[in-house]
Amino acid sequence: MASGLFALLDDVAAIAKVAAATLDDVAAQTLKAGGKAAGVVIDDAAVTPRYVVGFAANRELHIVWRIALGSLKNKIIFLLPAALLLSAFLPSIITPILMIGGAYLCYEGAEKLLHLILPHEDHAAERVEHIVQTPEELEQEKISGAIRTDLILSAEIMAIALATIEAPDILTQAVVLGVVGLLITVGVYGAVALIVKADDIGAAMARGSTGLGRAVGRALVVGMPTFLSLLSVVGTVAMLWVGGGIVIHGLAEFGWHTPEDIIHGFAHSIAAVTGPLKAAFDWLLRALGSAVVGFALGAAILGALRIVRPAPAHG
Numbered sequence: 521m522a523s524g525l526f527a528l529l530d531d532v533a534a535i536a537k538v539a540a541a542t543l544d545d546v547a548a549q550t551l552k553a554g555g556k557a558a559g560v561v562i563d564d565a566a567v568t569p570r571y572v573v574g575f576a577a578n579r580e581l582h583i584v585w586r587i588a589l590g591s592l593k594n595k596i597i598f599l600l601p602a603a604l605l606l607s608a609f610l611p612s613i614i615t616p617i618l619m620i621g622g623a624y625l626c627y628e629g630a631e632k633l634l635h636l637i638l639p640h641e642d643h644a645a646e647r648v649e650h651i652v653q654t655p656e657e658l659e660q661e662k663i664s665g666a667i668r669t670d671l672i673l674s675a676e677i678m679a680i681a682l683a684t685i686e687a688p689d690i691l692t693q694a695v696v697l698g699v700v701g702l703l704i705t706v707g708v709y710g711a712v713a714l715i716v717k718a719d720d721i722g723a724a725m726a727r728g729s730t731g732l733g734r735a736v737g738r739a740l741v742v743g744m745p746t747f748l749s750l751l752s753v754v755g756t757v758a759m760l761w762v763g764g765g766i767v768i769h770g771l772a773e774f775g776w777h778t779p780e781d782i783i784h785g786f787a788h789s790i791a792a793v794t795g796p797l798k799a800a801f802d803w804l805l806r807a808l809g810s811a812v813v814g815f816a817l818g819a820a821i822l823g824a825l826r827i828v829r830p831a832p833a834h835g
Contacts, residue, residue: 567669567673567755567758567759567762577717577719577720579659580713580716580717581713581716581717583659583662583663584709584712584713584716585709586663587663587666587667587670587709588705588706588709590663590666590667590670591667591670591674591705591708591709592701592702592705594667594670594671594674595674595677595678595697595701595702595704595705596698596701596702598671599671599674599675599678599701600678600694600697600698600701603675603678603679603682603697604682604690604693604694604697607682607693608690614679615770615773615774616770617675618675618676618679618766618770619766619767619770619771621671621672621675621676621763621766622672622762622763622764622765622766622767622770622814623763623767623817623818623821624672624763625669625672625759625760625762625763625766625814626759626760626763626764626767626814626815626817626818626821627763627817627818627821627822628669628759628763628818629756629757629758629759629760629763629814629815629818630760630814630815630817630818630819630821630822631818631822632756632759633756633757633760633815634819634822636753636756669759672762672763672766673762674701676762676766677700677701677704678697678700678701681696681697681700681701682697685697715748715751716748718740718744718747719740719741719744719745721737721740722736722737722738722739722740722741722744723737723740723741724737725737725740726738726741757811759814760810760811760814760815760818761807761808761810761811761814762810762814763814763817763818764809764810764811764812764813764814764815764817765806765807765810765814767813767814767817768780768783768810768813779813782809783805783806783809783810783813784806786805786809787801787802787805787806787809788802790805791805
């Protein structure tokens with residue numbers, strides 16, 4: 521009887537050791553995968569706030585919350601199983617799918633940037649259509665657009681994360697991807713929520729603080745509208761550098777390294793003379809080079825679509 525109990529305890533201890541080792545492995549793999557995907561998190565955080573600019577203050581957090589839920593749904597329900605299945609059975613198709621998504625980001629970013637730079641009649645007509653939309657319809661349109669864009673960014677995050685996971689079993693891979701997706705979503709949209717509510721935080725500081733706190737609060741209140749407008753433009757450009765970067769990296773995966781080598785060589789040569797700011801300038805110049813490529817690709821797609829589907833005449 522006693523020997524049977526000790527045998528059972530030995531089995532429980534062995535199972536506990538395996539479980540602990542598995543948890544340690546998941547934690548280590550999660551840290552590694554999350555670190556590799558951190559670069560895309562910056563892009564995601566830069567793109568998202570542009571979808572919230574222009575709405576009433578009492579709707580901002582609601583919009584961020586809905587976009588965050590859509591982002592989590594993208595990662596956990598759609599991308600996680602798709603990534604595991606494609607990695608197991610069709611790994612060669614992952615890069616082309618990411619490149620198609622990158623090309624879509626280039627198209628959308630180029631279209632929005634051209635709207636800002638070269639407004640013309642059909643753009644004005646689109647603005648009129650938006651004006652007659654109800655606030656609920658406009659809000660839903662913005663949320664849907666943000667979730668579509670997030671799908672591409674999330675796909676890149678999940679692909680990068682999956683590529684760094686060394687665990688062979690699919691269960692560990694799934695758990696790591698799920699944890700990475702959850703943590704990144706919370707981090708990105710938590711930061712976005714802070715950004716869009718910074719003016720309210722500033723107002724509270726201006727009312728309740730004295731001295732430096734009040735001055736900082738007033739500066740936030742005065743400066744945040746301009747900052748958010750600027751961030752909206754940065755978000756549009758971010759779509760170009762993210763999309764261009766995905767396409768450039770995909771071309772390198774298929775053996776054409778020239779665009780990537782030119783951009784990296786240019787960025788490295790300029791950044792080398794900036795001393796302690798070398799890393800920042802290197803990233804900035806690579807992003808700029810990717811944005812130029814992204815804009816060129818997006819403009820080419822727009823031109824091709826205009827040929828295939830001419831804009832309707834307004835009269």
